[in-house]
Amino acid sequence: MKTTEILCITLSLLTNLNPAPADQEKKHVQLYHAEDDVQILDIDNFKTQVENKSHAWLVEFYMGWCGNCQRFAPSWKALATDIFNWKDLVQVGAVACSDEINSPLCREYEIVHYPAVKYFHENYQTIPQDLGVFVHNITEGISSLRHHVIDRIVTEINEGRGVMYPNLLPYTHSDVSRLFDSVPSTIQYIFLVVQAPQSYLGAEVALDLHKTLGIAIRYAFNNHSGLVNNLPIDKFPGVVVLDRNNSIHVLPGVINDIKQLKSAIAIFLSDKGIKIFEEIPSKTKNPTNKPTPDPKQKARTLLKQRIQKMGDVVFQMDLESAVRYSLKLEIANIKIIQDEQLKALVAYLGVVEKYFPFGHNASSFLKELIDFTHNVGQIEGWKIGEIVKRAEENRVFSSPQRFLACEGSLSRYRGYPCSLWKLFHYLTVNAVQEENPKEILDVMHGYVKFFFACAVCSQHFQEMAARRNMSDVASLDSAILWLWEAHNEVNERLAGDLTEDPEFPKRQFPTNEACPRCVNLDNSWNSEEVLKYLKNMYGSFNVRYIGSDTKVLFPGLE
Ligand SMILES: Cc1cc2nc3c(=O)[nH]c(=O)nc-3n(C[C@H](O)[C@H](O)[C@H](O)COP(=O)(O)OP(=O)(O)OC[C@H]3O[C@@H](n4cnc5c(N)ncnc54)[C@H](O)[C@@H]3O)c2cc1C
Ligand SMILES: *[C@@H]1O[C@H](CO)[C@@H](O)[C@H](O)[C@H]1NC(C)=O
Ligand SMILES: *[C@@H]1O[C@H](CO)[C@@H](O)[C@H](O)[C@H]1NC(C)=O
Ligand SMILES: *[C@@H]1O[C@H](CO)[C@@H](O)[C@H](O)[C@H]1NC(C)=O
Ligand SMILES: *[C@@H]1O[C@H](CO)[C@@H](O)[C@H](O)[C@H]1NC(C)=O
Ligand SMILES: *[C@@H]1O[C@H](CO)[C@@H](O)[C@H](O)[C@H]1NC(C)=O
Ligand SMILES: *[C@@H]1O[C@H](CO)[C@@H](O)[C@H](O)[C@H]1NC(C)=O
Numbered sequence: 063m064k065t066t067e068i069l070c071i072t073l074s075l076l077t078n079l080n081p082a083p084a085d086q087e088k089k090h091v092q093l094y095h096a097e098d099d100v101q102i103l104d105i106d107n108f109k110t111q112v113e114n115k116s117h118a119w120l121v122e123f124y125m126g127w128c129g130n131c132q133r134f135a136p137s138w139k140a141l142a143t144d145i146f147n148w149k150d151l152v153q154v155g156a157v158a159c160s161d162e163i164n165s166p167l168c169r170e171y172e173i174v175h176y177p178a179v180k181y182f183h184e185n186y187q188t189i190p191q192d193l194g195v196f197v198h199n200i201t202e203g204i205s206s207l208r209h210h211v212i213d214r215i216v217t218e219i220n221e222g223r224g225v226m227y228p229n230l231l232p233y234t235h236s237d238v239s240r241l242f243d244s245v246p247s248t249i250q251y252i253f254l255v256v257q258a259p260q261s262y263l264g265a266e267v268a269l270d271l272h273k274t275l276g277i278a279i280r281y282a283f284n285n286h287s288g289l290v291n292n293l294p295i296d297k298f299p300g301v302v303v304l305d306r307n308n309s310i311h312v313l314p315g316v317i318n319d320i321k322q323l324k325s326a327i328a329i330f331l332s333d334k335g336i337k338i339f340e341e342i343p344s345k346t347k348n349p350t351n352k353p354t355p356d357p358k359q360k361a362r363t364l365l366k367q368r369i370q371k372m373g374d375v376v377f378q379m380d381l382e383s384a385v386r387y388s389l390k391l392e393i394a395n396i397k398i399i400q401d402e403q404l405k406a407l408v409a410y411l412g413v414v415e416k417y418f419p420f421g422h423n424a425s426s427f428l429k430e431l432i433d434f435t436h437n438v439g440q441i442e443g444w445k446i447g448e449i450v451k452r453a454e455e456n457r458v459f460s461s462p463q464r465f466l467a468c469e470g471s472l473s474r475y476r477g478y479p480c481s482l483w484k485l486f487h488y489l490t491v492n493a494v495q496e497e498n499p500k501e502i503l504d505v506m507h508g509y510v511k512f513f514f515a516c517a518v519c520s521q522h523f524q525e526m527a528a529r530r531n532m533s534d535v536a537s538l539d540s541a542i543l544w545l546w547e548a549h550n551e552v553n554e555r556l557a558g559d560l561t562e563d564p565e566f567p568k569r570q571f572p573t574n575e576a577c578p579r580c581v582n583l584d585n586s587w588n589s590e591e592v593l594k595y596l597k598n599m600y601g602s603f604n605v606r607y608i609g610s611d612t613k614v615l616f617p618g619l620e
Contacts, residue, residue: 090161091126091474093135099142099343101155105167108157112182116226118152118218119182120197120211123173125391126160127477128516129561130201131177138177140204145211146343148269151226152211159515162391169395169443175517177201181214183223201518212265228272230265233280236288241304245278250306251334253313253327255281256290257299264299267323273339277331299323303330369467369608374576374599376484378419378610379461380468384481385414386450386459392513394447400440406508408435413505417492419605421460421615427453460610475563479516483549484600490542491600499538503545507532526551542596543589546571572599 094100103111103121112119122138124131142154159168159176171180171193180194197210218224219231233241233254241252255264264281271279282289284298293302294312301313301323315326328338369377393399399407415428430449435441453459468484470476489502510523526548527533535541550570557568572580572595579591598604607615 090158091477092158093124093126093131093474094139094156094158098139099146099154100139101142101153103155103157104161105164108167109188111155113187114185116184117150118184118215118224118226119186120152120154121180121182121194122154122156123159123168123171123176123178123180124156125176125515126158126474127479128160128176128519129479129556129559130516130518132474132561134177134201137201137203137207141207141211143343144204144208145269147273147341149341151269151272152215159395160391165391165395165447166444169397172397174396174513174515175520176515177517181218183218184226208266209262212262212269215269216265228268228278229280230268232286233282233289234286236286237292238289238302238304238310239308241280242306242308248276249278250276250336251278251331252304253277253279254293254302254304255279255299255323256284256293256295256301257281259283259285261299263320263323266320267327270320270324270340271327271338273341274331274336275339276336277327279327301326365608366469372606374572374595375467375604375606376488376600377466377606377608378615379464379466379608380481380484381419381488381605382459382461382610383463383465383468384478384485385418386454386463387478388482388485388509388513389450390447392515394443394445394450395515396443396513398440399443402508403512404435404438404440406505406512407441409505410509410513411435413489413493413502417489417494417602419488419602419615421458422617423456423614424453424458427456427458457614460607460612460614462609464609466609470563471565472563475561476566479519482514487542487545487549487596488600488602488605490538490545491597492602493538493541496538499541500533500535501541503527503532503535503541506545522552522555523548539593543593546592546596 092102094102096102100122101111112121120141122134124135126132138154138156145152145154157164157167159165159173170188173180177200179197179200181197182194186192186194195214197214200207200210212230215224215227216230219227219229229244235241238254241254242249245252253267255267257263261281264279268279268281271277284290293300294310295302299317301317303311303313313326313330315322315329317323317326324338324340331338393407396403411428411431415432420428427449431446434445434449454463465477465481468476468478468480470480486502486506489505493502495501507524507527510520514520514523530544530548530551532544532548535544553568553570556562559568562568572592574581577591577595580588580595582588
């Protein structure tokens with residue numbers, strides 16, 4: 063680092079500085095609010111809400127900044143509304159793991175990648191051998207979510223739990239005479255839905271109408287010929303109704319989906335004086351208050367304009383926030399770090415120690431981190447969080463834990479993932495180990511694989527590393543360019559996505575305005591010029607200090 067340059071830049075930026083967000087406000091993004099049917103769980107209420115209950119829980123754990131969590135939230139809200147009527151059986155909640163206060167909770171239930179959904183059975187108690195069961199493949203939309211939930215419930219029933227659920231197992235006897243065998247005497251009518259084996263119709267309606275008195279709903283598969291041949295139906299799905307006298311009626315009406323089936327049942331029952339019971343969530347809940355006007359809005363806008371005018375530059379505040387966030391909310395959220403994961407952590411800390419533009423007070427912090435992770439079989443994540451918190455008290459960091467160039471126009475945009483990209487670009491540009499040119503890329507790969515909370519991002523990145531031959535990178539310069547190209551691929555994929563900040567559209571980087579020379583006449587990249595551009599932008603000599611206390615970084619400067 064050239065001190066003279068630092069001095070110039072520092073002084074020029076500090077004059078007339080609007081001393082940015084010195085307040086340590088927490089900018090964590092809530093994806094769910096009081097007016098949603100999703101119940102908000104947190105470190106204070108989780109155990110009282112979830113343990114020792116007669117119903118089960120489906121809990122989503124999320125990070126507010128994670129694009130996939132944002133894309134998933136509408137489905138989760140829709141599910142909560144949709145199965146509101148099952149609430150005496152299973153309830154729907156969400157925990158914001160991006161809120162530091164909930165870290166111990168997310169760590170305890172061993173959540174690493176987000177969004178994650180766990181099922182907690184009835185009468186649940188937290189014990190190490192039972193931390194809830196992950197519900198996989200959850201990011202798909204409401205009807206498939208319902209099906210995943212039913213699969214989970216059926217597994218529960220098969221494993222001897224879930225006694226509060228209606229019978230959701232297929233009827234397997236060859237005639238209908240056994241249907242009334244094991245139901246309470248209050249049941250007057252049983253609806254037997256005969257459906258294709260892959261259909262969920264019977265189970266879904268059984269759950270939706272489980273509170274209707276006097277009836278039960280069962281289903282059987284249409285490939286069960288012994289049974290089907292004895293029933294007066296020939297198209298599927300088809301439904302027969304049995305009464306206590308074992309007389310069979312075909313349920314009239316068109317029955318192809320849940321809605322039609324429920325309405326056919328309602329019509330049949332209305333004759334008998336039975337009303338179907340389904341509780342619809344009240345839509346009258348008041349939306350939470352509008353965001354209160356921000357008194358600092360004007361100063362913020364000015365600062366933002368100023369930062370945008372500076373173009374493609376890197377701020378100390380964003381880099382520091384990336385490292386702090388990664389240590390405190392990703393690494394510290396892992397209960398036990400060992401094996402490959404521990405190797406990835408040691409490697410990450412190693413390059414942070416070597417190349418991160420820490421201030422003057424950081425050496426004991428880094429030594430503590432390195433000593434703590436070296437030559438041990440395993441570590442507990444929360445202890446890393448404690449080391450960082452101590453460093454914060456000891457003024458190792460020069461800035462508040464906020465984002466500057468990575469601040470989005472709304473709190474749900476940009477933030478941490480933006481800063482993480484910048485951190486790794488910075489590291490590739492400032493790495494010097496010629497003999498190990500892939501050092502940073504390998505570290506990033508390990509970090510993203512084992513710690514990056516955004517599950518889809520992590521998968522995409524690993525897939526991209528393989529497809530783009532990351533392991534063939536043979537020089538420090540090609541490592542810089544490899545990451546640049548990879549990032550551009552992600553930008554292209556996400557352009558126009560709902561997670562895109564309208565004020566910061568995802569474009570190919572660098573833009574033509576920022577670097578006209580980076581593009582050849584035929585529109586191809588001029589990689590030499592791109593390399594120059596990246597080396598300049600991410601060079602350690604070019605880090606900017608708006609919002610940072612330069613006394614922490616360079617105590618000699620006063
Ligand atoms: C490893 C990784 C994988 C991700 N995968 C996904 C995913 O699969 N799905 C998803 O929804 N989100 C993913 N994200 C998040 C997403 O890429 C963005 O980080 C997020 O949407 C915030 O976008 P942003 O507008 O702040 O710009 P970002 O893309 O985060 O970029 C941050 C800054 O880096 C600079 N920059 C941009 N492009 C380049 C480049 N090519 N070379 C050098 N510098 C550049 C610019 O200054 C930009 O402002 C991933 C993030 C990371 C770190
Ligand atoms: C649930 O019950 C168990 C056993 O009685 C008890 O140890 C635990 O504290 C209870 N949990 C809550 C939140 O009350
Ligand atoms: C998730 O879905 C994919 C594709 O549909 C499937 O291959 C995979 O086995 C599923 N995983 C689980 C755990 O169900
Ligand atoms: C009907 O289909 C189900 C699900 O595919 C299968 O488990 C079952 O064995 C089949 N039954 C008959 C009688 O073929
Ligand atoms: C069963 O049969 C008896 C006598 O035929 C009749 O009175 C009664 O209503 C029937 N019950 C039902 C549920 O149809
Ligand atoms: C940080 O540096 C300042 C100035 O050199 C010093 O007074 C202070 O004790 C240092 N703090 C720690 C924790 O080392
Ligand atoms: C990766 O390597 C393979 C085999 O050498 C090659 O065919 C392919 O084009 C390379 N892909 C990229 C993106 O460089």
